[in-house]
Amino acid sequence: MAIVSRIQSYLQRHLPGAGNTRQWPFIAGKYRVFDPTAPVAIVGSHAQTLAQELAALETPGVCMVAPQCRSATDVEKLVRNIAANLAIHNLLVVAEQEHDAPAASVLLALFGTDVELSPAAAALLKKARGRLDDVDLDALSRQVRAVKMLGGVDVDRVVARVSELASEALRPNTGFRAPAHKNEHGIERVLAASNIAYEHQPDKAGYFYICVQDRKLLLEQYSNRNELLRVIEGQTARDLCITLIRNGWVSKLDHAAYLGRELLRAELAMQAGDKYVQDAARAIELDEEALTRH
Helix, strand or coil, X not given: CHHHHHHHHXXXXXXXXXXXXXXXXXXXXXXXXXXXXXXXXXXXXXXXXXXXXXXHCCCCCEEEEEECCCCHHHHHHHHHHHHCECCCCEEEEEECCCCCCHHHHHHHHHCCCCCCCCHHHHHHHHHHHHHCCHHHHHHHHHHCEEEEEECCCCHHHHHHHHHHHHHCCCCECCCCCCCCEECCCCCEECECCCCCECCCCCCCCCEEEEEEECCEXXXXXXXXXXXXXXXXXXXXXXXXXXXXXXXCCCCCHHHHHHHHHHHHHHHHHHHHCCCCCCCCCCCCCCCHHHHHHC
16 A cells, blocks of 8 residues: 555656646645635735635635735736736725835736835836746736725625625626646646626527437527528537538537537437426527527
8 A cells, every 4th residue: 555655746746737637726835715706815914814704704705815025026926816816806905005015016016906116115126027928927817906004904894895896896707817827737827707797799600409209319400590500410419510610510619518518418408318408597598589499
């Protein structure tokens, strides 16, 4: 058993991706994580006390609380962790005064907020920028808004601000790609967001109605003018998906992903002898009137 344990340990250290199961934040630090899918991250002085008070109040909307950055390395770690979590839309920077903590001004500047920098903050900003890619920072500043809160750590004010920011966080994010943390093997790690509103654009190829009939999967394709274009039948979700892709009958990746998921559901229901009902509640590309006709 000792030999097996040693072999497993070796593989975890040396094989790409092996043992790479660290939960977000992917770069370790003195962070207190509440809900990785929440939209507001907080950084500031007295972080440990603030985290305890927020935990006691069971504050919703808080992703994590991080201590005030002290160096360019701290700034880099925090920025990369935030970049790797697409759920975060707001960074709440808590400080006593504008110039009390140079790193607070640096974070605000990095995330696109206009702020006056002290000489110490300007020097720290230069070092931090040297560790980060300008293109990634530009993209990140469009995804995450840095909000400053001066006047010290007042938990009631923080809770009120978090609630306000969280309520604004559901907004379209179409086309955005955040930079991600890369582990020691160069593998990107990104935490998928669950709170991002999706801005749907209809598939120019049309929409589909899926059903099971006589132990076959049927896929009816309609134009966006509700005209029936074709009926495709098959035994497996895989066959139907490949047919759609090879013939160019689906033109959007999100549409293809949805159809793949629903066709697999239909196939499993058919195999089990269960009734299949297409997911109309979240079918972003379906025409509701067409579904009601069936």
